[in-house]
Amino acid sequence: MAxxxxxxxANMDEQLALPRKNGELVFEAPWEARAFGLAVALNExxxxxxxxxxxxxATEIATAEQKGISSSxxxxxxxxxxxxxxxxxxxxxxxxxxxxxxxxLNEHDDHHHHDDHTHHNLHVH
Amino acid sequence: xxxxxxxxxxxxxxxxAALRTxxxxxLLVEKGLITTDVIDEIVRLYEQDIGPLNGAKVVAKAWxxxxxxxxxxxxxxAAIAELGFTGSQGAEMVVLEDTPTVHNVVVCTLCSCYPxxxxxxxxxxxxxxxxxxxxxxxxxxxxREFGWELPESIEIRVWDSNSEVxxxxxxxxxxxxxxxxxxxxxxxxxxxAMIGVAKVEAPQALQGGE
Numbered sequence: 126m127a128x129x130x131x132x133x134x135a136n137m138d139e140q141l142a143l144p145r146k147n148g149e150l151v152f153e154a155p156w157e158a159r160a161f162g163l164a165v166a167l168n169e170x171x172x173x174x175x176x177x178x179x180x181x182x183a184t185e186i187a188t189a190e191q192k193g194i195s196s197s198x199x200x201x202x203x204x205x206x207x208x209x210x211x212x213x214x215x216x217x218x219x220x221x222x223x224x225x226x227x228x229x230l231n232e233h234d235d236h237h238h239h240d241d242h243t244h245h246n247l248h249v250h
Numbered sequence: 251x252x253x254x255x256x257x258x259x260x261x262x263x264x265x266x267a268a269l270r271t272x273x274x275x276x277l278l279v280e281k282g283l284i285t286t287d288v289i290d291e292i293v294r295l296y297e298q299d300i301g302p303l304n305g306a307k308v309v310a311k312a313w314x315x316x317x318x319x320x321x322x323x324x325x326x327x328a329a330i331a332e333l334g335f336t337g338s339q340g341a342e343m344v345v346l347e348d349t350p351t352v353h354n355v356v357v358c359t360l361c362s363c364y365p366x367x368x369x370x371x372x373x374x375x376x377x378x379x380x381x382x383x384x385x386x387x388x389x390x391x392x393x394r395e396f397g398w399e400l401p402e403s404i405e406i407r408v409w410d411s412n413s414e415v416x417x418x419x420x421x422x423x424x425x426x427x428x429x430x431x432x433x434x435x436x437x438x439x440x441x442x443a444m445i446g447v448a449k450v451e452a453p454q455a456l457q458g459g460e
């Protein structure tokens with residue numbers, strides 16, 4: 126990776142603007158930071174141009190607003206990212222669903238086997 | 251876009267989103283399209299470089315190191331480069347010192363020139379036509395709207411950035427912070443203070459205890 130921030134990502138405007146406070150990015154949960162990093166990393170690895178992601182995000186935001194769905198910025202970000210990786214042929218919907226189900230089972234098991242360690246699944250920043 | 255974070259539906263959506271994100275990451279790693287380290291690195295980079303942290307370091311150093319402050323006011327570009335930060339696309343950096351009698355405010359009346367490597371991203375209002383046109387005509391009124399009532403005795407100077415010169419305000423060090431170190435001062439310095447629309451406040455614990 127280039128080791129610098131990309132202004133096209135950082136400066137996305139208006140409804141696409143990244144949530145910030147005092148100019149800094151705000152992630153309300155660790156998964157939001159991961160979802161952010163995933164979308165940027167895939168772009169940096171050349172798997173899609175940033176425009177494809179930002180257009181998908183704009184569509185997702187517009188659809189949610191239209192339907193009155195009160196999802197958060199990064200929930201919409203994640204949904205549009207899932208659609209994009211499938212559209213780009215990086216995975217199929219079936220694969221993703223299967224891995225999500227598997228992930229849910231793992232977490233379930235983990236909670237049963239390591240009750241003393243409830244926060245092990247969070248990436249803390 | 252504030253969101254209410256109560257209600258079991260929302261909690262479920264959060265749990266699902268966390269799971270979906272993990273599954274997506276794990277699958278992309280499995281396919282060799284991404285590594286976990288790269289994601290860590292990107293998040294760290296954007297969290298650090300996007301904010302006004304670099305500018306805050308410059309201000310805190312100037313407050314605690316008089317020789318540095320002198321160099322900073324004489325040649326902003328070079329003094330900022332000493333800390334490893336470069337200006338925007340080669341634009342010259344000029345640092346404006348606030349004093350008990352003069353306060354500085356930065357604007358870009360033509361577009362939205364901004365020293366982004368130092369201050370991070372410009373706030374939306376900085377780019378607005380209202381700020382760009384009004385801060386020049388009636389700075390005192392605009393500052394009052396930001397919640398800062400400046401006494402008439404203080405002269406306000408408004409500086410118009412352009413593609414060659416980017417300005418940054420060196421705010422006054424708040425009273426009661428004389429014993430604080432550079433590292434303790436840094437988090438007090440906000441983006442708005444370096445644009446000149448807010449005062450740097452001493453930490454709550456130090457306020458009113460003089």
